[in-house]
Amino acid sequence: MAQQIINEINKFITFKFDNKKNRVVNIKTAKELEVDEFLDIQYILDCNKIRYKFEKGFEIQILN
Template structure:
């Protein structure tokens, strides 16, 4: 995934990109989740045609 997209994701408060697992991880508990941020990240991935799947705890696994 492009460094520009990773930097964009890492600007969010409740999510970070973990390059060792190739996934966007939720750094807060489910109670403190920012759904708008989650949807914004989904939009970023969709616009850049990056394949992904949703995982537990509002995490996103990057497939490509």
């Protein structure tokens, strides 16, 4: 995945990109979760045609 996209994802408060696991991880608890951020990240991935799947705990596994 391009560094520019990773940088965009890492600007969010609730989510960060984990290079080792190649996934977007939720760093907050379920009560603190920002659903709008989750949807924004999904939009970023869709616009950049990045394949992904949703995991438990509002994490996103990158498939590319």
